[in-house]
Amino acid sequence: MTFAWKAAGLSYLKYTQICARAVRNSLKDDLRLAAQRRDEQGLKFAKWEAGKQGEFKPVDETQRSR
């Protein structure tokens, strides 16, 4: 069985993320605002070199592996 999202080049995580966001955006306004806070997730990384922590950089959405 081939899923439409897979054929479209989305990963399962990406797909569930899109679905969850769509569900949150469809809530009644008061509930929606509380739920939408869960949508904001980010990842930062810093490279350690010679025992020193480098600069924190956010992981760009477009660079994430799919």
Add this chain to the structure above:
Amino acid sequence: MTFFARIVRGGGGAVLRNNNFRVNNTFVTSVRHYAAETSASNNLKLSFALPHQTIYKSIEVQQVNISASSGDMGILANHVPSIEQLKPGIIEITENPNSTKKYFVSGGFAVMNNNSSLDINAVEAFPLNDFSIENIRTNLAEAQRIVASNMSEEEKNIARVEIDVYEALQSAIGKSS
């Protein structure tokens, strides 16, 4: 061989009717695990959890209807063990003949264990009356606009997934009202 496995001769040929086989002088017994063997209760034990909330924690219910990727299905106690991927759709929980609850889930997995316990994990789940028909309609129109526009194919694919969710929401809410 004939001592351990009875061979029944029928019109079509020989059929093995025993699960015991003698292989290299050791017994190999194939054991078939069915839920009925281990369950004492006739009720389904439901756990329904989201990353941020537990909705049911080992609560006995009568029946759960899920919309799986392979189709809609109803689960009762003693269901054969299986794992189903959930698509955006309704989870209908019949707690008892007088009380049925409906949730819309964004997607996840349902795991039926062989002791009549059912674990449902979803990213988001809300009762149907938490949704705003106007917001769904606005979002659907926006997603359809993106698909029809000259945006990148990536944006359009995301919008196509969203359209499926909004349409599932619309039909879920339409059915309940």
